[in-house]
Amino acid sequence: MEKDEQSKIDALEKIIAAGEKLGKNVTPDKKKLEILSKRLENSTKEETTSSSNNKLFSINSVYTTNNTIVIDYNVDIDSNYIKFFELNQSNLFRDVYDVTGYFKDAIPTKLKINGVDKITLGQFKSDVLRIVLSNNKNLSTSYKISKRQIIISIDSLEKKQVETPKIKEEEIKPKFEPVNVDTQNSIRSIDSNDNKIIVKFNKNYSKKDINQISNKNGNKYEYTFDVAGKYKYTAPTKLSIDNIDRIIVTDNKDSVRIKISNDTNPKITYSLSSRELSIDISAKATDNKSNDKKEPEINTIPEALPAVVAKQVTSIKRNKTIVLDAGHGGDDVGAVGPNKRYEKVINLNVTKYLAAILKQRGYTVYLTRSKDVFIKVVERTVLANEKNADLFMSIHTNAVPKEKANEVDGIETFFLSPAREERAKRVAALENKSDIREMSSSSKDVFLESLNRPRITASHKFAIDVQAGILQSARSKYKDIQDSGVREGPFWVLVGAQMPSILVELGYISHPVEGKRLYDKNYQQLLANGIANGVDSYFSKNP
Numbered sequence: 001m002e003k004d005e006q007s008k009i010d011a012l013e014k015i016i017a018a019g020e021k022l023g024k025n026v027t028p029d030k031k032k033l034e035i036l037s038k039r040l041e042n043s044t045k046e047e048t049t050s051s052s053n054n055k056l057f058s059i060n061s062v063y064t065t066n067n068t069i070v071i072d073y074n075v076d077i078d079s080n081y082i083k084f085f086e087l088n089q090s091n092l093f094r095d096v097y098d099v100t101g102y103f104k105d106a107i108p109t110k111l112k113i114n115g116v117d118k119i120t121l122g123q124f125k126s127d128v129l130r131i132v133l134s135n136n137k138n139l140s141t142s143y144k145i146s147k148r149q150i151i152i153s154i155d156s157l158e159k160k161q162v163e164t165p166k167i168k169e170e171e172i173k174p175k176f177e178p179v180n181v182d183t184q185n186s187i188r189s190i191d192s193n194d195n196k197i198i199v200k201f202n203k204n205y206s207k208k209d210i211n212q213i214s215n216k217n218g219n220k221y222e223y224t225f226d227v228a229g230k231y232k233y234t235a236p237t238k239l240s241i242d243n244i245d246r247i248i249v250t251d252n253k254d255s256v257r258i259k260i261s262n263d264t265n266p267k268i269t270y271s272l273s274s275r276e277l278s279i280d281i282s283a284k285a286t287d288n289k290s291n292d293k294k295e296p297e298i299n300t301i302p303e304a305l306p307a308v309v310a311k312q313v314t315s316i317k318r319n320k321t322i323v324l325d326a327g328h329g330g331d332d333v334g335a336v337g338p339n340k341r342y343e344k345v346i347n348l349n350v351t352k353y354l355a356a357i358l359k360q361r362g363y364t365v366y367l368t369r370s371k372d373v374f375i376k377v378v379e380r381t382v383l384a385n386e387k388n389a390d391l392f393m394s395i396h397t398n399a400v401p402k403e404k405a406n407e408v409d410g411i412e413t414f415f416l417s418p419a420r421e422e423r424a425k426r427v428a429a430l431e432n433k434s435d436i437r438e439m440s441s442s443s444k445d446v447f448l449e450s451l452n453r454p455r456i457t458a459s460h461k462f463a464i465d466v467q468a469g470i471l472q473s474a475r476s477k478y479k480d481i482q483d484s485g486v487r488e489g490p491f492w493v494l495v496g497a498q499m500p501s502i503l504v505e506l507g508y509i510s511h512p513v514e515g516k517r518l519y520d521k522n523y524q525q526l527l528a529n530g531i532a533n534g535v536d537s538y539f540s541k542n543p
Helices: 002-021 027-056 307-311 343-360 382-386 422-431 441-449 453-474 514-518 521-541
Strands: 059-065 068-073 082-088 093-100 118-125 128-135 141-145 149-154 187-193 196-201 210-217 220-228 246-251 255-262 267-273 276-282 321-326 364-367 391-398 411-416 483-489 501-508
Touching: 002 027, 059 128, 082 141, 187 255, 196 255, 210 267, 220 276, 255 276, 321 343, 343 364, 343 391, 343 501, 343 521, 391 521, 411 453, 453 483, 453 501, 453 521, 501 514, 514 521
Parallel strands: 321 364, 321 391, 391 501, 411 483
Antiparallel strands: 059 068, 068 149, 082 093, 093 128, 118 128, 141 149, 187 196, 196 276, 210 220, 220 255, 246 255, 267 276, 411 501
16 A cells, blocks of 8 residues: 555656646646645554554463463564563562563462562553562573563472372362363353352453453342353353352353342452353452441442453452542533533543442542532542542543544643643643632742642652553553643642642543543443552552
8 A cells, every 4th residue: 555655656746847847737736745645644653553552452461380471462572572680689589571562461460480489560661561580599580482472481490299198088079070061162161160150161262252241230230241152052051159149141142141140249250261261259248338428438339340340359458548539510510522411420430430449459439529519629639638548539521622622632641730831721721610719820830839849749650650551441442542641730629639649631522532432331431440550550669
């Protein structure tokens, strides 16, 4: 395509040059040349962007086997994709591997190899995954690269013969074997054992083959797993787990559906290896009653959580408190998009999803508002200070005038500081409209410059992590999401906070495409999950 366009451009340039020499009118030819040149330029940009995205979202899985760490890619790689260095102290030795690519499950993935004290996995940069092997003795490691895989080997570990202890005959448990085995289709078997549902496959599966949705239907809590592929024994398959009301297995058009239904809210997690899906079910109920007397911690689950969230649910209690602020509310509807889409609705929905996810990850969470009510801007940080919160976030949605609606879209995150860009000043002015405080421009700058600088620095770091988290999550579904960056701005809602604080602009409600996405609950959940990942990332670097 590029060669054809370039040849046309070359031919037109020759025609224009000849025409000018002969005194001919070459204006139409020049317009054609301009159009072709722009088309070629845009095509080149798209290819560059596509290549960049493939490199960024490139790591499928990271796991251990024997004495090796295996990193699987969905793109072709070469020796430039890995860097190695050592960080050694007197009694602690570290082998550090930086591999190019983004791994969306870096947070929940835990690696362990016998003989290595600790293996740490983390998204060091948006396009660099860091693996650190820590040990009290110096390890000898090496790596191999194939077309789509990196294997890190711990060469200093010897494979030892472990003596098998003698077991009394009555202690030997019978090995679990599935009843109906399908060797023809991609799904090999579906069975329940103890508190697990085990799905085995005849080929390698990845996360894109599993779609998980959770919701509350009346008085029932329902968890649905749609597993891509066919299974010929769906009809006779009957699954049961103690204290779970009902488990149904049905055929869909291109998948098999497993639906778990229960009166109380069970704790459900799942893990996926290349040829097995394991769904772990605990029937322990959670208290979902709301407290109308005061602003409660979030105990309710959202209507649905995407699969990536379900995998990251944890029972670990974190000693961190976060206050979330859904922007606008009540008579203050915020920005208005096509068909009277109100910013206040999007802000509250995403904030509730985010609260539920953070709560499930072990954080203590409070909301400035959980209903469609108006709260003065100056009062929104009061709750954060009263609760001695570690972080404060205000969730908003952006907009531009109608004449620019088709041109401006993207996600951006702000931290409190005097605005030095016209764009930041415009957004701040829009969000500050409901605040009645009057100050001259110079007075505002003097006031903002007097704020706590270390806290502003911490807010800047927090904003960077959240922006990266949202982009990575949103782009897992929509590759065209625009990164509008991390910016500083004079947002009055952040002024009173005595902790790192940011304002997130989820996108432009005024944009014809992005505005529709912002009203879609599945996209709202992706945004909330991305923000939660940013919170995890911030605390991993700033405990």
